[in-house]
Amino acid sequence: MHMKKLQPYIIALGIIAIGIGIGRMLGSGNGEESVGPKTRSTRLLEVTEVNNGTVQRDVRMSGKAVALRRIELYAEVGGIFTDAGRPFREGAVFRKGEALFGIRDDVYRNSVLAEKSQLLNQLTLLLPDLLIDFPGEAEVWKEYLEGYSIEAPLAPLPEVRDNRLRNYIAARGIYSKFFAVRSMEETLGKYRLQAPFDGVVTLSNLNPGMLVRTGQKIGEFADPSVFEVQAAVSVRALEYVRPGDRVELRSDDFPGVADGQISRINQAIDQQTQTVGVYIEVADPRVREGMFMYTSIAVPVEHAVQVSRSLLRDETRLFVVRDSVLTLADVEVVAAYGQHAIVRGLSEGAVMLAEPREGLYEGMVLDPAELHFITSKQRQDQ
Template identity: 35%
Template sequence: MRKIILAVIGFVLIAASVLLAIMLIANKNKPKPFKEKIVKTVFTDTVVNGTVQITIPSNGSLVAKRRVELYSEVQGVFKMGTKLFKPGQQFRKGETLIRMDASEYYASVQSSKSNLYNAIAAIMPDLRLDFPDVYSKWQDYLNSFDIKKTAPVLPEMDSDKENYFISGRGIVSNYYNVKNMEQRLSKYTILAPFTGILTDALVTEGSLIRNGQKLGEFIDPSVYEMEVAVSKSYAHLLKIGEQVVLTSLDKTETYKGFVSRVNGSVDPTTQTITAYIEVKDEKLKEGLYLEANLSAKQEKDAIEINRNLLLDTQQIFVVRDSILDVIDVKPVYFSESKVVVKQVPNGTIILKKMVPGAYAGMLVRPFVNKNNDQESAN
């Protein structure tokens, strides 16, 4: 019985070994699975060289081209005028902005005029005797002298004798002293230098104004300037008179301006050059923040592409017979998202959008818009 059991176990082991050998042989001869190549679809564009307008983006806030900071050169009490001295108040050219009480100083000026008149009148008898030829013109001067008006210009001296005589009596020094006081008297009234609007008022009617005190700011709201900083590498592209399009931050308003001035020096800290853009519009206000695109130069025989299409090696991808390749290009201008390049032959098929993991020799399939093909065929 024992021999029968051992014979059965041996038969089973032999059968199992044979089956395992057959399975191993079958798996060895089985062909390897075919790995299908992945062909990526890419967006392409055909190069047509042309003239590319290079624009330099910048931004800044508006400042009135004509603005005046008002300061007092004399001391006095601010008197009430026909218009309130308040921010937003408009004044026409020549209207009184500020008028200070000058009654005390006015009396001093009148006293000096009187002294000048008396000094000339005192020498008239001597002029009649010693200088009869010039007596009449000095008499005419006295007749035209009005103490309520500014002192008239002294008669012209015809000879050295007359000059020595008049100067020796202190007439000339008295005259210039009067003119000096008249000039100072005029500073008690500040007139509007141009038609504009008051943007800042630091004093009120009835307050005491001191010498050197700032009174406010006055601007012309019809013309504004925007100061922009441009990299020194683009300085040679800026041209005075070049048209500039200005837009608001929310892109809802557009204004037209032009480059009015370009600074001749480079800021040593930022290595930028300041350009000034002049703009006129009734909607504009001082301090408004705008964006500007400066039309700097027109680059011929060039194309504009996305910056991510330009490789670090100054090359771009092209498609040749469904295979990616690279060619050398010459970048001439970089903006925030675009780059202008040259030396790309017309008719070259380039990538329109960058392909992740792209490399030279990569198999690709250009994207074809079937809807456009059907429309063109119809």
């Protein structure tokens, strides 16, 4: 009677046990199928045949954009700094010929006017003597005296061809006073500086009312329409770079490219970097002063092969397979950039390792059945 009551429970436990057993069998079968391909793929070692040829090497050039026409402004005279037509501040635009700034010239201007008055007195005293001693030349000097103005710029003195007349005038101090006044006028012009070209103020060190000393830097002025990027290339790649070549300049600060042209190449080698300066001219409204820009040129490398940079051991050796034995071959690394390297020195047709693998060592014996050959294109796409 008790067995009949327990029989349903015994049957249920049996069904559960059978289900667990079937689940374990199915789980173990799926595990074998998933492990099988992995084991097979990890046993194969990718290798490739060396085919030396011409490899295009990208030589990158980069530098900061600097305005092609850019000047530093220094005070040649001293005085109180004043603005001209508009404030001399960073970002202010001036056209060619416009006054950039001024320095108060009241005292010096009065000194110039005083000297010009003295010259006028000397010319006035000279004229009666010329009427007596050189009557034929007096009329020319009379016209010059009538057109003389203290306020206007000094006009050139009448031309003198007679040596006697020249010495006559020089003895009265006319020439020395004339050139002294002209020199003062030149100095007076330095109190007001004009823009030599259309441009913008990129640096301003002074405010109106400040005292300016002779030789003090006032600011910087630049043309924002044309820039120059100073880049550097190795001496070996210099033969592929020529003035006049067009290049495409890029920047992280704007999309697309800016057209540039190599304007000049320095002939001297930088002693620290052993590179040569290349100057690229660019005119693009998106370019700004100090912007970092870069470009690249394709340089052909003969008798070389491109490999993954991760395959290099000690930066100068690669694994090759010789008679089923791993051997480290010495190579010349011509260039290394990003994930790739261009090397020379591998024998044509040699079998080279095409993928990095942990646990490999020189002298390791390989089973030929474990080697998987790939093409050069497959190697380069990796």
